[in-house]
Amino acid sequence: MPPSADRSPFRHTLRVYWEDTDAGGVVFYANYLRFFERARTEWLRSFGHSQQRLREETGAIFVVAETSIRYLRPARLDDELDVTVELLEAGRATMLIAQQALRGDVLLAEGKIRIGCVDAATLRPRRIPLTLPSGHLPLPA
């Protein structure tokens, strides 16, 4: 991938609601996976891709194959969070994506998500049926 000093990661803004919190008074850690996924969905949409339409037209759905997340600082009710999406690697049937959740400049959680593309009916791996802008989807060598 060529250097691209000016390419800042995609950013999706969301709000913390009651549903997201737990009895510790903070966002329940499992919910960062939901936040990360909302951001990935909006990132795809920013290239014109709707997953519902993708499924109807090609039979393909994305599935999460692997997640590793570090939880650094708590978020609370009413916080406004930014969630970033950065494509690290892209292959024929998988993508590796780095994501962060921030409140202003404060990093709350970050991680990497490996996504696979499968056939919705058989759940077998298949080629990703979409084109991301070339800066975002480096072809494997």
Place this chain on the structure above:
Amino acid sequence: MPPSADRSPFRHTLRVYWEDTDAGGVVFYANYLRFFERARTEWLRSFGHSQQRLREETGAIFVVAETSIRYLRPARLDDELDVTVELLEAGRATMLIAQQALRGDVLLAEGKIRIGCVDAATLRPRRIPLTLPSGHLPLPA
């Protein structure tokens, strides 16, 4: 329906985990709908009915058409709750079910749930393709 003084409602026991709570320190109210559904699923299972198999064999799924719930007292982390299921009415394509969530003798939440049976592919109403014990499924007059 004939009198049946000895028929106590079906009862499913569950535990409150972190995932069920919110920043108020208590069970998030929307989660009682999840608790009620777990109990209905186990109630069907107590008659030998699995919804996954029902769908595979008949194409039918149950959908919730209406819920009215009163939240009376809070439940907390680690509480053990009993959730009851009582069939109030049963028609060709719908059921009306009364449910309660209790901690010991203390009533925490209660409500009525109207369930419809639909075809999984079309989501159109269809006849309920199963037989509940006659004491539990009064035929409509």
Place this chain on the structure above:
Amino acid sequence: MPPSADRSPFRHTLRVYWEDTDAGGVVFYANYLRFFERARTEWLRSFGHSQQRLREETGAIFVVAETSIRYLRPARLDDELDVTVELLEAGRATMLIAQQALRGDVLLAEGKIRIGCVDAATLRPRRIPLTLPSGHLPLPA
């Protein structure tokens, strides 16, 4: 409350993500309670009220006392929904709110939510410590 023919209900727009759906291929019905609450939270915010700050400054939190919801049509992944909020009644310690979820002009779910105000520490009822615009919060007679 004075007549106000021009007062349309508050409206919050949200997107359906994977997390909101179930194996029926549609939005899991319990999640409309989450959608409705997001809209109520944004409705309060539109008057300048943050629930987190309200709690820190006054010790008050809102709790849901009663919900009755009708589920009319399914929503699907990627749908954009509008959720409305309309204050029907307001007393010293409770509010009754009507809400709808729509996709364009199509009504998907609607219901009424009774909210109580309690002290966060004791969970006992207390007076609502905020002022909504008079058109929205009729004082009890």
Place this chain on the structure above:
Amino acid sequence: MPPSADRSPFRHTLRVYWEDTDAGGVVFYANYLRFFERARTEWLRSFGHSQQRLREETGAIFVVAETSIRYLRPARLDDELDVTVELLEAGRATMLIAQQALRGDVLLAEGKIRIGCVDAATLRPRRIPLTLPSGHLPLPA
């Protein structure tokens, strides 16, 4: 830690309900974090430890600091899953735990969870205020 060929990991059994699934027809991957946590909670309970009581008596709560999970095979509605808990490392304020979700002999998901102990009021790290059986809580050298 002395060899203990007979020590099989703790095992918690749970059922997949509608609430756990997504529009892919399978368990939503983020929900394995909920399943894993239920199992950890029951594992602590098997030693006589309730997190609610721990908090009331000592002010301590456990928080998740890091998770890395691999999703291997899908689970479906009505599946019965076993979730295991194995303590890999234990320090003064943290634990590292390995977990698996299985359907019969089939491994569906597995991962490692790093848990920290914090003060509920300040969210600052503190010593774990409980004793696990020595076979389960190796003291740091």
